[in-house]
Amino acid sequence: MFDIRHLRVAYGERTIISDLSVQPLQTGTVTALLGPNGSGKSTLLKALAGLTRISGGQVLLDDQDLTSASFETRARQVVYLPQSLPAAVHLRVFESVLVAANASTFADGGSASVAAVQSLLERLGIGHLAMQYLDSLSGGQKQLVGLAQAMIRRPRLLLLDEPLSALDLNYQFHVMDLLNQETRENGLITVIVLHDLNIALRHADYTLMIRKGELIAEGSPREVISPSSLADVYGVVGRVEPCSRGIPQVLIDGLHNPIH
Ligand SMILES: Nc1ncnc2c1ncn2[C@@H]1O[C@H](COP(=O)(O)OP(=O)(O)OP(=O)(O)O)[C@@H](O)[C@H]1O
Numbered sequence: 001m002f003d004i005r006h007l008r009v010a011y012g013e014r015t016i017i018s019d020l021s022v023q024p025l026q027t028g029t030v031t032a033l034l035g036p037n038g039s040g041k042s043t044l045l046k047a048l049a050g051l052t053r054i055s056g057g058q059v060l061l062d063d064q065d066l067t068s069a070s071f072e073t074r075a076r077q078v079v080y081l082p083q084s085l086p087a088a089v090h091l092r093v094f095e096s097v098l099v100a101a102n103a104s105t106f107a108d109g110g111s112a113s114v115a116a117v118q119s120l121l122e123r124l125g126i127g128h129l130a131m132q133y134l135d136s137l138s139g140g141q142k143q144l145v146g147l148a149q150a151m152i153r154r155p156r157l158l159l160l161d162e163p164l165s166a167l168d169l170n171y172q173f174h175v176m177d178l179l180n181q182e183t184r185e186n187g188l189i190t191v192i193v194l195h196d197l198n199i200a201l202r203h204a205d206y207t208l209m210i211r212k213g214e215l216i217a218e219g220s221p222r223e224v225i226s227p228s229s230l231a232d233v234y235g236v237v238g239r240v241e242p243c244s245r246g247i248p249q250v251l252i253d254g255l256h257n258p259i260h
Helices: 041-048 071-077 093-104 114-124 139-151 169-186 197-203 227-234
Strands: 002-011 014-020 029-034 054-061 078-081 157-161 189-193 206-211 214-219 236-242 248-255
Touching: 002 041, 014 041, 014 054, 014 214, 029 041, 029 169, 029 197, 041 054, 041 078, 041 157, 041 189, 071 078, 078 139, 093 114, 093 139, 114 139, 114 169, 139 157, 139 169, 157 169, 169 189, 169 197, 197 248, 206 227, 214 227, 227 236
Parallel strands: 029 189, 029 206, 078 157, 157 189
Antiparallel strands: 002 014, 002 054, 206 214, 236 248
16 A cells, blocks of 8 residues: 655755645556646656655555655665656667666565566567667657566556657557556556546546646546546546447547646
8 A cells, every 4th residue: 555645845945745645545556647747747756756855744655654764675665767768778678677677676685587577578569679779769669668677676666657658559558458467466556647638547547636736636537537627627628428438538629728
């Protein structure tokens, strides 16, 4: 279980998140973190990952407060995939995933097997890229490798900042299916920043919607994504209607008011 209580995050004098509490996130679930540009989604993820200083509140992972945990404890339990990936180094895809795996297992003395890396690459649909150099990949391919580097570490808490932004439609669905499956089977708590509300409606178990660092709504995607939240938070006139397979989809009819 993952519990965020009265979280406060500031950059210097500027408070971005003043007092954020959410219902505990359950093991084996995928939570979509939604909100407009600049609402504090990346700031929240970075704070949860220990990369931005938390100035108040508690972040409890299985009753352990991560705000006071050691670097090793965090590294073993929390993995964060940033929105923009660092410049690719001249390593083969396979090597880079193996390095990522072993970087987090130093605390356990364990190491990921070659077979586990190859299997994950295959499941992500990039087995054919294993021997290619990172700096020769397309943007979407690099994003998939970044996901492999995060997932191979099998953390308790997996924090992904817009991990689908460079992926085509087929890969978006495929990656979300895989994340849902891995999260359930391995008992992860996965939090994903998304701008595509339809992905959240289709794949997320739980949803947090924030604006200006404040929680506007939380609950199932169907509860949170509604004509009123589309209007209030995103400034658009929209509906949520089932597609031919009964899965709810957002339909945008127009722009309300400029929100910025
Ligand atoms: N390092 C920083 N120093 C100061 N302010 C920052 C810093 N990083 C982000 N901010 C500010 O914090 C606010 C929230 O930014 P954040 O990146 O968390 O938003 P976001 O919801 O992830 O946005 P987007 O959807 O555009 O990625 C913004 O107003 C931004 O200008």
